[in-house]
Amino acid sequence: MEHELAPRIAAYVRRRLPHARDVEVFDVDRIHGGASRETYRFVLRYRDGTQTVERRLILRRDPPGSLIETDRANEFAAYRAFHGSSVPVPEALWLEDDPSHLDHPFFVMEELSGFDASPQNILMPPYAEHHEKLAQQKWSILGAIAQADPEKLGLVGILKPVALGECWRRELDYWNGVIDEDELAPQPIIRAAIRALRRNPPPAPSRLHVVHGDYRTGNFLYDKEGNVRGILDWEMAHLGDPLEDLAWSLNRVWCWARDGRVGGLVSKERAIRIWEEASGLRADPEALRWWELFSSVKGQAIWISSGREYQDGKNKDPVLALSGWWLMNAQDRAALESLGKLS
């Protein structure tokens, strides 16, 4: 049975590609992908002159409620900026703010198909034997993101600028605000973490960097030979301190193997070394500790927010309830560990 979105997507493509003939959209299938937008994969086929073009594409559509409220233009711009660089990303095609086409704003990008993204599958064969290679690529790519010049990438006018000394405060204020607004129960550990972060701010970065904002196992595509094939979910991309991304990638709640290996792949020290070599930057231990504790605040804000969305009935996706139940206590423990208070 044809998906109700298929003819509407086809109509949109006809507007975007007026030269295309016999436009068909089929195999529309909603998938879990990213926390803040509805994600659909579909196949687009059309005739271009004498040639038949067929492409597997992804539609990312704003939902009524989501884990994170983000600006789709930022995500789209980040994909555009890094496409063709050493940071593998799908090609971003069309950004549409007008909700009349598909009920909500959306964007369309290429699907990188045939790869895995699961944080659980990466722990098992055939991927398990490639952990060192995957880690090398994962943190080298993050180093490349840190090394990139946002000005040259054309992102400075799109991603909101921030004074160097205010990078930490902007992020902390934002996520602190999310917790204030959405918490369903008092959070004594995260409140203490926030106070500790405000008492001891980190040094400013030497310049502004692109921060992916959600760089972790689960948000990149990998293949059976241990190659990272695509960096996804740029919905929280912003300008800031590159240690924010590094710390987020090291967050305890992504230790899926439950043995301390970050992202389920390698030791924390190894990941930091790879990142330092690739970025040419030094991860100052004190500053990194600040950003690691901040990661727990941000993580908790996201889990709190997801719980709120579900509880309020704005979004009935059970993954929102799961995030709250599965990760909130683990995130509290991660915060305690960063504070040296986990007995």
Added chain:
Amino acid sequence: MKPEIPKVLEILAGTFLFEIAPNVSPAYRKSSVGVSALLLGMVREEWDRAAARRVEENAALRALFRDASPDVTDTDLRRRLDEAAAGGDPSLLVSELERANDFLRAQLIELHAWVEAQPGPAARRIDDRIWRELAASTERRKLALAPF
């Protein structure tokens, strides 16, 4: 209730995961059924301990407030801590225990913020005790499937 609630939830989770999910399409709905099975597994784990862990924690928080109160020089905060410490759980209904827990943890946040701003060994002693209670609170809430 017989069959026992944990057994019913365990069987339901297995049915969702291994019998229903593989036969559901599209992929998004299949994944949602799998996630729902995981949620049932967590409910099973939480069900048996739900009242016990709240009773234990509420008692621990009241004892902490009683211990801290003599060293709290902010009279308004001290009065509220004394009131909280003197209270008790209204019943063993989880919803009521949860409400009491929320109230006590909100008081704990206030006490912690106040203690952090105070100099001296008495404040440090209370601070240490609060951190120990916070660590214990995460032990009470641990889930078998959690990553940390």
